[in-house]
Amino acid sequence: MERYKGFACHPTVCPVGNDYHIIVPTNFEMALSVLVDGEEYFNHSNGIVLTSCPIQQITVPAARLDAAREYTLRVRRVIKRMPYGTLTGRPVKITYPFRPIEKTEGIRLYQIADSHGIVEESVAAAKRFGEPLDLLVLNGDIADSSENIERITTTYKIASAVTGGEIPCVISRGNHDLRGAAAEHLAEYMPNQNGRSYYSFRVGCLWGLLVDCGEDKPDDHREYGHMVCCHAFRREESAYIRQVIAQKQNEYEAEGVKYRLVISHAPFAWTDHPPFDIEQELFAEWCRLLKAEVKPHLMLCGHIHNQIISPVGGELDHKGQPCPVLVGTKVDRRARPPYYAGMGLTLQRDSAEVVFNTKDEIRLTQTVPYSAE
Template identity: 45%
Template sequence: MKKIIIWVMLVMSMCQISANMPTEVFNSYPTVYAIGNEYQIIVSVKKSTLMWVEVNGRNYYDDSNGILRSESPTHILKVPMAELDKAKKYTICYREIVGERLPYFNKTTELKKISFNFRPVQGDNIKIYSIADAHNRVETPVAAGKFWGDDLDLLILNGDIPDDGRKIEHFVTIHKIAGNITKGEIPVIYSRGNHDMRGKFAEKLSEHSPTQNGNSYFTFRVGALWGIVLDCGEDKPDTNVEYGNTIACHEFRLRQTEFLKQVIANAENEYKQNGVKYKLVVSHVPFSQVPNPPFNIEQDIYREWCKLLRDEVKPHLMISGHKHRQYVILEKSENDHLGQPCPVVVGSHPSNDFYRGTAMEFAPTSVEVLFTDDKKTVLEKYQFPIK
């Protein structure tokens, strides 16, 4: 009898993990974005809610200087990586605001909780899937992103996931794709694309997607993998008539040159940390390849990025999108225009009939790259040595 009670209790506790999502409040599963040395758990909601996450018995609130935020459709809950990696589970806690948020005597619903398991990146074999250029599509990119099934360790969303920033709802596309693939249980890297810079909500990036102190460029460390996300911004000159005087990417790119130099100066705490075995560059735009007018911009800046990466960081692979085609450019090949530091994988192909993305597997001696589609068909396969 005692054994039966224990078994029932065990099953009940398992059922509480990743239980049915409260779809009347949540737009999708939470997504655990890895950025710097923290996870930013993003929950996209339909109603005014107050929210925090409980990890290892400690609460991490979505607050603004002590005020629990309720008037944004996006909650961002920041947790130290080491804490969640240790706990391997987290509980989203929330209350809905009843009626309107008031200066006094607010009314809220009772406290609700929903728990999720979490699997940090671990071991020497790391399976990754990269999606870029979904351009508001959800179903086919999600189908492609399930290539590794439950073995997926890390998802990368590499820009142009929404078509543009004209509606605040477009940010939901990012979290829906990430949530549907990962179910909130593994980490995700988010990198911005050039289309994400267009429309009146584009400037609200840091309120609705993971950024580091507001910056869309950053480094990350998940298990044996270290990575750097670089953001080329727009793909044409700031003065292009298409932008109508709204863009200042030249200075933005120069700030990233300085950022790259700081990362190199701090190498011991970045890519030279104990346990780092693989190094990945994530950039929506494959900035090292031969461009065509009007895209042949900032060649001096991009040449310097290539040199700093090649001489100092020595990455094993760079993953990009943007071109709506899939191909690989090797160092010193015809399309290596600026002295790229490693093989550059241009890995996304959206269409109305299919979606194609890139699966990667890092292993001690080599990294395998597979171009796959939403039917899990392997279209092309490459292997590069890990030196």
């Protein structure tokens, strides 16, 4: 589909809770709304349409878009915003088809993590995994930092090239995403639930929990220059995980849920060497809660720039893995052209077929059984 000139790339449709957030980086100031089955949804703050944000985000109910199988973006370019009679261009409408997850077996998803700005090779790796793709997972550190809007937009450019705005895309935050002057706007520019970067989501029969470990060293590390408070953030997240468990009938035990995934940039059941050996007690508690209550089928991770399948008790299990952990990235930024390998998954009833691949080769194919319940 041809891209509208006012958009920096195609929209990205991100599942958050029982909604989708439709996110579009833009090339000029606009009033943007989304029409789904005759209902119009806006990017607004208490009734005021937001036009100056370079990345627009609009929430629509997932059930409604799943049923409609298409959405229309309505653009009004802002020529001059004034207290009376704001001048706007003629409205433009762009319609995208949307393919929700309806099957219950053979669900195909691809994970890109730690691409650190390598766009072409990571997109080509996802495409090599092949069609039809049902879900894209961008699992953090897609750009090298959040130094400016362009860097943050890298995530959406990759999503655009792989999904074309036509299938859902889960976006998590990696530790490098917390760095840089534009990072303080991440909650505005990335999918979030009431400003939180950790939340559960639902796509078809798949329930997921996005877990955000934040930075990977102690908050007082000199690299951060007093710009992070991730310990306090993680404690709030612990309370959220408990809240999800308390409401399990509406979460992972809800009607129709067949697969439970945990998606976390960092494989937090593993303990790295100092100064990366943070939060051992708190992360062990997350593992314990997930194992005892949520009983995930799989945990998908990146961060350590390696491709490892770690079953319960495996090489990444230092704190009590709740389920098999799949770490799915190999990356070499210095190679010319850059080297990037990602991970494809096909979810079957009792196991997942895992593929590690680059744009040119399949590095490994393995069947991974889910944890015995």
